[in-house]
Structures are given as C-alpha cells and as structure tokens.
Amino acid sequence: MLNGIKSETKLCKSCGRDLPLDEFIKLYGNETSVCLKCAREKRQETKFNNKLKSGEITEKDFVIIERNYKKIANERVLRKRVS
Secondary structure, three states: OOOOEEEEEEEEEOOOOEEEEEHHEEEEEEEEEHHHHHHHHHHHHHHHHHHHHHHHOOOHHHOOOOOOOOOHHHOOOOOOOOO
C-alpha cells in the first residue's frame, strides 16, 4: 500500500516474481506472501517427503530413464551460407 492506494501486484517471497493479486491464496481477507504455483510445489514436495518417510514409496518405485542420442552427421547440418 502506497499513500493509501492499494497495489494491484505483489511480490512472491518464494520465487521473487511480481504477480497480480489473483495469483495468491487469499486467507482471512488478505493475500498470502507465497504465490499459488510456489504453494502447490511446496505442498507436493511435502507430500512426497512424507510418503518417503512412511515407507509408502521405496527406491524400486522410481523409474530411471537413460537417453542415448545418435551423433549428427556433418552432411546433415545446414550451413548458413548454403541456406
């Protein structure tokens, strides 16, 4: 609030972005200091950590993806002077 004029944006204390007020959770008539996206990520992280601690999730539940890429042949690369 600046000189009695309420600002239409607010700074998120978690990510530091300046966002419109509708991007924040409203509790008891006031907006929280953390945006919806950061609050959702924190909630998901907490749920995941609780499941790890309780034993609901084990290491065998994780999927490891290993990607292998072919090397690009030089004749397939488009040069600036050719295009």
